Amino acid sequence: MFGRKKxxxxxxxxxxxxxxxxxxxxxxxxxxxxxxxxxEAEEENRVVDPIAEGSERxxxxxxxxxxxxxxxxxGCIALCSxxxxxxxWARPVWRYAAGVVxxxxxxxxxxxxxxxxxxxxxxxxxxxxxxxxxxRSALRYTVVLLTLIAVMVGxxxxxxxxxxxxxxxxxxxxxxxxxxxxxRRKLGLRR
Numbered sequence: 337m338f339g340r341k342k343x344x345x346x347x348x349x350x351x352x353x354x355x356x357x358x359x360x361x362x363x364x365x366x367x368x369x370x371x372x373x374x375x376e377a378e379e380e381n382r383v384v385d386p387i388a389e390g391s392e393r394x395x396x397x398x399x400x401x402x403x404x405x406x407x408x409x410x411g412c413i414a415l416c417s418x419x420x421x422x423x424x425w426a427r428p429v430w431r432y433a434a435g436v437v438x439x440x441x442x443x444x445x446x447x448x449x450x451x452x453x454x455x456x457x458x459x460x461x462x463x464x465x466x467x468x469x470x471x472r473s474a475l476r477y478t479v480v481l482l483t484l485i486a487v488m489v490g491x492x493x494x495x496x497x498x499x500x501x502x503x504x505x506x507x508x509x510x511x512x513x514x515x516x517x518x519x520r521r522k523l524g525l526r527r
Contacts, residue, residue, distance in 0.1 A: 403526050404513060405451045409444055410525075411509035411516040416440035416502045426494050435487055435495030439502025442483050446476055446506060 419436045426432030453472040457465040480503055488496035509516070520526035 407513045407516040408447050411512050412443050415505040431491045431495040432498040435498030436502045439499035443503050443506050
């Protein structure tokens, strides 16, 4: 009972050895298949860095990532400024505008924080990076929640709605990133 290893029942062994019919398989073949499946699973989980650190391609990828990050920030700011059109309907106007400004600032902070967190996570081992990314994500959610609560309590519902809309503009900014990149290239703000 205690310390005794449970042995498989004869029926289970026969079922495992059968090949769908009455044909029996060699237990060594079963062990080999299991070890091959485990090796494939390890192969899938292994991290391979196809870009050598410090190479010219790595530098190009880094510059492109920074440019995309700039596009996201510019798009988010542009979309948040479009939200100020909502002042036509919002009452009181200044509270809604203050909420949009605070939400826009938080959205830009979230983009910068996410970019830096991803950069740090890429330098870590996979399990450590996963824990780090989860922690950073939880921090961002906490910042959003506390900001929304503070704006709602301090400035009211109109400001809270403006703040929430501005923070949510991160997603449309991501979808509009190629368009923002074209505009920034035309203006000479992007290579």
